[in-house]
Amino acid sequence: MLDIKKIRKDPEFFKQKLATRNVDPKDIDEVLALDEKRRELLQQTETLKAKRNAASKKIGEAKRNHESADDAIAEMRQVGEDIKKLDVEVEENDAILNDKLAHLPNVPRDGVPVGPDEDSNREEYKVGEPTKFAFEPKHHWDLGEKLGILDFDRAAKVSGARFVYYVGLGAQLERAVYNFMLDEHMKEGYTEVLPPYIVKAQSMYGTGQFPKFKEGVYQVNGEDMTLIPTAEVPLTNYFSGEEIPTDKLPVYVTALSPSFRSEAGSAGRDTRGLIRMHQFNKVEMVKYVKPETSFDELEKMTKNAENILQKLGLPYHVITLSTGDMSFTSAETHDIEVWMPAQDKYREISSCSNCTDFQARRMHITYRDENGKLQLVHTLNGSGLAVGRTVAAILENYQNEDGTVTIPEVLVPYMHGITKITPENAVPFNYLHK
Structure with a gap:
């Protein structure tokens, strides 16, 4: 399997090299789009986790002050549900991304004869x-x-x-x-x-x-x-x-x-x-x-x-x-x-x-x-x-x-x-x- 980090760093190299192996450059674009989506979803998840931590802190403070924490609890539950939904999206996205990567062949060494058959x-x-x-x-x-x-x-x-x-x-x-x-x-x-x-x-x-x-x-x-x-x-x-x-x-x-x-x-x-x-x-x-x-x-x-x-x-x-x-x-x-x-x-x-x-x-x-x-x-x-x-x-x-x-x-x-x-x-x- 190819290294997604290397593809991300130099996509044109992979497009050119894999084109000699009958790989459509659009396949590389699809991989990069899925990789970008994955990172966006993970960033959203991290933002929500920070929000959940803040809500948890509010609940703790409210309890120490004998105040109502209902709003904070409701907020934390909603954030938890949102995180679960994002986790499912990440899992589904990863499955598609990994399948796309699994179908990409190895990069040919420089000097290997180029040809279709x-x-x-x-x-x-x-x-x-x-x-x-x-x-x-x-x-x-x-x-x-x-x-x-x-x-x-x-x-x-x-x-x-x-x-x-x-x-x-x-x-x-x-x-x-x-x-x-x-x-x-x-x-x-x-x-x-x-x-x-x-x-x-x-x-x-x-x-x-x-x-x-x-x-x-x-x-x-x-x-x-x-x-x-x-x-x-x-x-x-x-x-x-x-x-x-x-x-x-x-x-x-x-x-x-x-x-x-x-x-x-x-x-x-x-x-x-x-x-x-x-x-x-x-x-x-x-x-x-x-x-x-x-x-x-x-x-x-x-x-x-x-x-x-x-x-x-x-x-x-x-x-x-x-x-x-x-x-x-x-x-x-x-x-x-x-x-x-x-x-x-x-x-x-x-x-x-x-x-x-x-x-x-x-x-x-x-x-x-x-x-x-x-x-x-x-x-x-x-x-x-x-x-x-x-x-x-x-x-x-x-x-x-x-x-x-x-x-x-x-x-x-x-x-x-x-x-x-x-x-x-x-x-x-x-x-x-x-």
């Missing part, structure tokens, strides 16, 4: 050459189904579209990938966490998914509890309402969790394969840092995600998202897109964002600066990586002409020495292969 994203650099084959590469879903390690049909029978069974060496490969990711992040100083997979609505509000993006999640138990769309939510809320000791900063945490997304509005997009699922595993990275280091920490986090792809030998490129494509809470986002040979293009596999103090203000996460003054921390989050998409990239980039898949060298120990997935070893009970 992904077409304005800026490529920063490429790593590795796109994989080329002497044969027509197969899509990962065709490879997985032929080997029997990905079963979309039975998942659809049991759960519906956009679900999958990983079977045999497919399940083992998925597990190998996320264990490898966690081990690599721990080498970089991240503490592994196993978080809850269901969170309160307040936690979703804290990280910025609510109130604006409720249609994208699965809610349970009425509207209070939500299946997490990413481990960012429970990880970033870990210190909500707390002061982190300054000498403990920065704090790095990482977690494997399932992610649950309704994929509202994605009808017809990526209907096959592992790219856009209702349930998928993801390894998440989250940082709590001091403001002056947060953009350096963003670059480090991006490198942490890149490290996984480099060790897996997967080609990728890094892009900086435009103001119209970056996430609601982000001030700057670097996406990493991995090469998918069968699609002949790069696909997102990680998104690393610096949310500055936007989330911390909602969650009240603080530390003390060198002067002992309470300040908001900056929070960062990034995929390290989306596991299913990594499996998809491995299947496509490491496929062989005969339909087998070679295991990347770094994953062989996690696969208990298996170096290749073949029809013979993929799934012991697969009766489709003789």
Whole structure:
């Protein structure tokens, strides 16, 4: 959430910056009008409280002098009723003001490409050459189904579209990938966490998914509890309402969790394969840092995600998202897109964002600066990586002409020495292969 004091101080700055994020300048004017009304109401309340105190003093003097205090008592009762009415007005005004503020996105950092959508994203650099084959590469879903390690049909029978069974060496490969990711992040100083997979609505509000993006999640138990769309939510809320000791900063945490997304509005997009699922595993990275280091920490986090792809030998490129494509809470986002040979293009596999103090203000996460003054921390989050998409990239980039898949060298120990997935070893009970 943005700081209303800063908006009040320099409204033109916020109008200009947020206009690049498709925010109408009138929205800022509405926020300022509500803020002005709030301060006026509070001033009226203070005036009435002073009047009530004066009436109370009159009553005391009248009683000491054995005089009638009826007029003063009547005046105090009326003032009390007026204060109650104003309190209701303040509460109603605050609700509208907070809702308006809650729908305003973070201010983009200077230098972030300005544009309405992904077409304005800026490529920063490429790593590795796109994989080329002497044969027509197969899509990962065709490879997985032929080997029997990905079963979309039975998942659809049991759960519906956009679900999958990983079977045999497919399940083992998925597990190998996320264990490898966690081990690599721990080498970089991240503490592994196993978080809850269901969170309160307040936690979703804290990280910025609510109130604006409720249609994208699965809610349970009425509207209070939500299946997490990413481990960012429970990880970033870990210190909500707390002061982190300054000498403990920065704090790095990482977690494997399932992610649950309704994929509202994605009808017809990526209907096959592992790219856009209702349930998928993801390894998440989250940082709590001091403001002056947060953009350096963003670059480090991006490198942490890149490290996984480099060790897996997967080609990728890094892009900086435009103001119209970056996430609601982000001030700057670097996406990493991995090469998918069968699609002949790069696909997102990680998104690393610096949310500055936007989330911390909602969650009240603080530390003390060198002067002992309470300040908001900056929070960062990034995929390290989306596991299913990594499996998809491995299947496509490491496929062989005969339909087998070679295991990347770094994953062989996690696969208990298996170096290749073949029809013979993929799934012991697969009766489709003789």
